[in-house]
Amino acid sequence: MNIFKKLGLFIASIAPGIFLIGYNIGTGSITTMASSGAAYGMTMIWPLLLSCVFTYFLIMLFGRYTSITGHTILTSFRKYFGNGVTLFVLISLLASEWISCMGVMGVVTQVVQEWSRPLTASGNGFSPVITAAVFGALLYYLFWNGQHRIFEKILAVFVGIMGLCFILTMFMVIPDAQEVIGGLVPRMPDGADAMLIMAGMVGTTMGAILYVVRSILVQEKGWGLKDLKQERRDAIISSSMMFILSIAVMASAAGTLHPLGL
Numbered sequence: 001m002n003i004f005k006k007l008g009l010f011i012a013s014i015a016p017g018i019f020l021i022g023y024n025i026g027t028g029s030i031t032t033m034a035s036s037g038a039a040y041g042m043t044m045i046w047p048l049l050l051s052c053v054f055t056y057f058l059i060m061l062f063g064r065y066t067s068i069t070g071h072t073i074l075t076s077f078r079k080y081f082g083n084g085v086t087l088f089v090l091i092s093l094l095a096s097e098w099i100s101c102m103g104v105m106g107v108v109t110q111v112v113q114e115w116s117r118p119l120t121a122s123g124n125g126f127s128p129v130i131t132a133a134v135f136g137a138l139l140y141y142l143f144w145n146g147q148h149r150i151f152e153k154i155l156a157v158f159v160g161i162m163g164l165c166f167i168l169t170m171f172m173v174i175p176d177a178q179e180v181i182g183g184l185v186p187r188m189p190d191g192a193d194a195m196l197i198m199a200g201m202v203g204t205t206m207g208a209i210l211y212v213v214r215s216i217l218v219q220e221k222g223w224g225l226k227d228l229k230q231e232r233r234d235a236i237i238s239s240s241m242m243f244i245l246s247i248a249v250m251a252s253a254a255g256t257l258h259p260l261g262l
Contacts, residue, residue, distance in 0.1 A: 037251060040194065045247060052240075052243040063217075064228060
């Protein structure tokens, strides 16, 4: 078996973890980590690290529950707490994800508009409304026809590109090593919005949707008792990459915006 085939099999085996990274590193996470780095440098690494550690245990436990019982979390809510509680949880998750998707789609359409300016006669680029409609229709088609695995693979590629860009930027502008290490020491920086940013970091890292999606992905993968080791490895890789990408965003802002007082 050649190295590329082995690499492909490995990526396929950790696809659920990569999918979670795509959920986790969204507009909220990017803006929160960037705000933290710009305002306080690297002093808030410790709450990020704790959030990722707790996230690891939670996604592992939710995944293990599904591996052992064969039921997703929502199915178990319905079984043990009734339709009312399940419907409330589902609506709450859908509302939060709807708002999040609106933000992500807004960013995507603006990026496409900027990239397409040279391709249009007016120089205004593709219409954001049309771009959003095209992307929305494509996603609906993939999920409606049960072809979400294609989306999973595409997301894995884009997450990899995004992560590589942030990591390369981090190494280009990374702050002093002493400052990075100092950020692991628990302390509250002076600032009126320090607690708010910290709460935002925890909220975006430990979003409830992660654990529901994790449960669904584990069931779709067909992981059972014999796959607990693989499920644990997947959880470790997922939470580790969340930390690395988040700290890369923070370091990029700390190395560029923080020295300017922005």
